[in-house]
Amino acid sequence: MEQVYIEDIASAEGKEVEIKGWLYNARSSGKLRFLQIRDGTGIIQAVVFKEDVSEEVFSMLGELTQETSIILRGTIHADMRAPGGYEMSAFNIEKVGDSPNYPITPKEHGVHFLLDRxxxxxxxxxxxxxxxxxxxxxxxxxxxxxxxxxxxxxxxxxxxxxxxxxxxxxxxxxxxxxxxxxxxxxxxxxxxxxxxxxxxxxxxxxxxxxxxxxxxxxxxxxxxxxxxxxxxxxxxxxxxxxxxxxxxxxxxxxxxxxxxxxxxxxxxxxxxxxxxxxxxxxxxxxxxxxxxxxxxxxxxxxxxxxxxxxxxxxxxxxxxxxxxxxxxxxxxxxxxxxxxxxxxxxxxxxxxxxxxxxxxxxxxxxxxxxxxxxxxxxxxxxxxxxxxxxxxxxxxxxxxxxxxxxxxxxxxxxxxxxxxxxxxxxxxxx
RNA sequence: UCCCCGGUGGCUCAAUGGUAGAGCGGGUGGCUGUUAACCACUAGGCUGGCGGUUCAAGUCCGUCCCGGGGAGCCA
Structure with missing residues (x-):
């Protein structure tokens, strides 16, 4: 499957592609999970419905922590609700590397703390x-x-x-x-x-x-x-x-x-x-x-x-x-x-x-x-x-x-x- | 080198000299459209070190350490 960089995502609309990156943030809503992925060129949100993936994959997604490296496969489509205008409906997710206790959370941090990291x-x-x-x-x-x-x-x-x-x-x-x-x-x-x-x-x-x-x-x-x-x-x-x-x-x-x-x-x-x-x-x-x-x-x-x-x-x-x-x-x-x-x-x-x-x-x-x-x-x-x-x-x-x-x-x-x-x-x- | 400010859970910060708290993050559970998601429960602390004042110090005083901002000098 073709790898696409997020900055070029518009060219992949309607296609099944692969995004290789890291988990930026994740939200969960019962049978639905939202994964924000970054690949160095941008950030895109992937949506995963429970019924679209295997049970193992879906429960694995619930345990993913910030900055875990993952490869997503799915279909790209335009969506008004997505921050970048495009979204991926993912049907396959592969974890590459764990990231336990990533220190920089999406909340406030002091400059000293950040500069140390x-x-x-x-x-x-x-x-x-x-x-x-x-x-x-x-x-x-x-x-x-x-x-x-x-x-x-x-x-x-x-x-x-x-x-x-x-x-x-x-x-x-x-x-x-x-x-x-x-x-x-x-x-x-x-x-x-x-x-x-x-x-x-x-x-x-x-x-x-x-x-x-x-x-x-x-x-x-x-x-x-x-x-x-x-x-x-x-x-x-x-x-x-x-x-x-x-x-x-x-x-x-x-x-x-x-x-x-x-x-x-x-x-x-x-x-x-x-x-x-x-x-x-x-x-x-x-x-x-x-x-x-x-x-x-x-x-x-x-x-x-x-x-x-x-x-x-x-x-x-x-x-x-x-x-x-x-x-x-x-x-x-x-x-x-x-x-x-x-x-x-x-x-x-x-x-x-x-x-x-x-x-x-x-x-x-x-x-x-x-x-x-x-x-x-x-x-x-x-x-x-x-x-x-x-x-x-x-x-x-x-x-x-x-x-x-x-x-x-x-x-x-x-x-x-x-x-x-x-x-x-x-x-x-x- | 000099002047000013600060040091409290993993992070960001509260707390008249009188029982150390919140939000976030972590853990557990719930939710089919979340945008730093939300709701409930939960664990987590020798308040930078040493000395002093006091019945009592995170809080006041002294001193040291560490950090930040600025001055000088420069881009």
């Missing part, structure tokens, strides 16, 4: 929806860059030293030496763009920051494009097109999942070009008008990001930052050297910074001076300085945090639900 929690409908949106965003990210002629040039996970001076790195033993887990592939992408023109890397990133907030993971996924001969303006246009494309794809292909998550679709539909672009100076003025106590020269905190997000309702790009708050590799503005050509994109609804990037310093002497000023080990950046020795050109890029982006699109409160197995300060299992 994340390997099982992934089976739940809401988690399914979120991770399917994540999959769509991942596909959209790759398609966007691939369709624009970018080369995927992934960066190493093991790195010999800090890419930037501030963030905390995870240390690991590397034979008889010390290595660190990457916190950014950007410096390597700068090398890549001088070789291939347009490149991106997309992989896990590690930060040993002691951050316990809904926006932080110790291991998260970041995509980092880098383009030769591109300036800050081009960088902002790229970032804007990129975000618009991701949102379009999510709306186009994952509408049922977003509905399941009760996401306010209109807020995503409002995300259209052009995004507001304001300088750091303008941002500070707006924030001060809105009651923030920010002083010129301060970096934006979580409160400031939220104020700006609420003010614009769509992502806002802030550029031309005081150089002091930005990294050593940022290029300075030619007219106002105290400003760096960096850009941050702040997502609305409190999801914070989803993109950070800018134009990089391409002058050898200026970059070397900056490395020295930041007390960075010059010898570690030998190869990086080579990029300014041999045919240096203006170039720019950015990094986008995948889980924050998925969090924003799905409207999930905490980004730990936006990655299959989250790694946080207090969590390394499962």
């Amino acid at each position: 994340r390997h099982l929690w992934m089976r739940s409908a809401k988690q399914h929806a979120i991770l399917r949106v994540r999959h769509e965003v991942v596909s959209a990210i790759r398609d966007f860059f691939n369709n624009r002629g970018f080369i995927n040039l992934d960066a190493p996970i093991f790195t010999p030293a800090a890419c930037e001076e501030t963030s905390t790195l995870f240390e690991t033993e590397y034979f008889n030496d010390q290595a660190y887990l990457t916190q950014s592939g950007q410096l390597y992408m700068e090398a890549g763009c001088m070789a291939f023109g347009k490149v991106y890397c997309f992989g896990p990133t590690f930060r040993a920051e002691k951050s316990k907030t809904r926006k932080h993971l110790t291991e998260f996924w970041m995509v980092e494009p880098e383009v030769a001969y591109m300036n800050l303006q081009g960088d902002m246009e790229l970032a804007e097109d990129f975000i618009c494309y991701i949102i379009e794809r999510a709306l186009e292909n994952r509408r049922p999942e977003l509905d399941k998550l009760e996401r306010d679709i209109s807020k995503l539909e409002a995300v259209k070009k052009p995004f507001p672009r304001i300088t750091y100076d303008e941002a500070v003025k707006i924030l001060q008008e809105k009651g923030s106590e920010i002083k010129y020269g301060d970096d934006l905190g979580a409160v400031e990001e939220e104020i700006l997000g609420d003010y614009y309702h769509i992502p806002v790009m802030i550029h031309h930052w005081p150089a002091e708050v930005k990294a050593f590799y940022m290029k300075r503005d030619a007219d106002k050297p105290e400003l760096a050509l960096g850009v941050d994109m702040i997502a609305p609804e409190g999801y914070g910074e989803i993109i950070g990037g800018g134009q990089r310093e391409d002058d050898y002497d200026t970059l070397l001076a900056s490395i020295k000023k930041h007390n960075l080990p010059e010898e570690a950046f030998d190869w990086y300085l080579d990029l300014r020795r041999y045919g240096s050109v203006p170039h720019a890029g950015f990094g986008l945090g995948l889980e924050r982006t998925v969090g924003w699109i799905t409207g999930v409160h905490h980004i730990r639900e936006c990655i299959p197995l989250p790694r946080m300060m207090q969590r390394l299992k499962p």
